[in-house]
Amino acid sequence: MLKVKNVTKKFGELTAVNDLSFDVSKGQVFGIAGPNGAGKSTLYNLITGFYKFDGTIEFDGKNISGLPTHKIARLGISRTFQIPQIFESMTVQESVNLGCRFGNTGKYDPGYSDKMISFASLEKVRGNKTDQLNLLGKKRLMIAAAMATKPKILMVDEPMAGLNALEIKQMTSLIKRINQDVNITVIIIEHFMKVLTELANPILVIENGTEICIGSPKEITSNPEVIACYLGDSHDA
Ligand SMILES: Nc1ncnc2c1ncn2[C@@H]1O[C@H](COP(=O)(O)OP(=O)(O)O)[C@@H](O)[C@H]1O
Ligand SMILES: [Mg+2]
Known part of the structure; x- marks a missing residue:
């Protein structure tokens, strides 16, 4: 449904997204994790047409790279923002x-x-x-x-950030209903690993814009590189 192929985004000297490739299939809840500054929100900005980039992004077989934001939205990609807009x-x-x-x-x-x-x-x-x-x-x-x-795909950016335990349960249930009851494909960026592994499969983990691994919640949480990149991080806060 969504194909990201060799996508790279540089801001001056900084490579925010570094040669990322992945496919999101219809019906999935596709998770994206990674430490602060990993390039997660930038990736959303690329998918939704905020910036130009190298590589290609296809949606339903159509190359959407370089299309303006409103056209991408009309094709069926909708998103929320990390800081409420x-x-x-x-x-x-x-x-x-x-x-x-x-x-x-x-x-x-x-x-x-x-x-x-x-x-x-x-x-x-x-x-x-x-x-x-x-x-x-x-x-x-x-x-x-x-x-x-x-939308055909809803992309949410850290929906749990700043919420208390009860609110996280409510938000988790809302996202499940979007996927299961309304049959919308979901991409979720989430820092809170416990929630992400409950909701999403597969999960892509990135650090410094680069893929560390992609796989099932089990594969991700047992991957030594993922564990190292999350060590000392507040993912279980
Ligand atoms: N518009 C921009 N101009 C310059 N640097 C940016 C811009 N947007 C993001 N960055 C930088 O790109 C990196 C990745 O940021 P971001 O995608 O927001 O990370 P994440 O969402 O994973 O925390 C950070 O170093 C950030 O400072
Ligand atoms: Mg972010």
């Missing part, structure tokens, strides 16, 4: 409606927007301004707005 002057309902209008190249279906608000457990706050939401609420809103575009 929301329209603070808008209400929750308006924000999700916007996703709904933006994604549907055809007819605007406000009913689908309401469906996504319920899906992300935002009914009670639908009339609230988005800046009144707590962190979990903002993260749910980003997911609801992204889902309202009816």
Whole structure:
């Protein structure tokens, strides 16, 4: 479904993404892990057309390298951001409606927007301004707005960061429902290994932009290089 082939991104002297290749198949929850600064969010920025890069990215057999962000979104790739990106002057309902209008190249279906608000457990706050939401609420809103575009792939960037234990359970369940109930392929960047191994298979681990390994949760967590790269890290916090 998504084919990343020999993708490299340099920022001046720094190689943020170094010759990465991997395939995401339809129906998967594909995990991406790696220490801070490994190049995970940059990889999302490349897939979603924020920067030019070397290599190719194909989606559903079409080369999407170099396409502008909105075209990539309309093809069916939607994402959330590590630090919530929301329209603070808008209400929750308006924000999700916007996703709904933006994604549907055809007819605007406000009913689908309401469906996504319920899906992300935002009914009670639908009339609230988005800046009144707590962190979990903002993260749910980003997911609801992204889902309202009816993506084929949803990419989430550290959805658990900053959440407490109960909120992590709720977010984990939301991501499972996206994949299992709505049948959307998910890519998840997550620092919190316990959650990632519960949700994702396969998992790609990168460090300094370079692949360390890719495999099942079992393979990843028993890989000595992965263990070394995570040693002293707060992955089990
Ligand atoms: N727009 C940019 N300009 C320059 N350097 C960047 C830019 N975006 C990311 N970087 C650098 O690229 C590296 C990878 O960053 P990032 O992809 O955000 O890592 P991660 O998400 O894995 O923590 C970091 O060293 C970061 O400082
Ligand atoms: Mg990041």
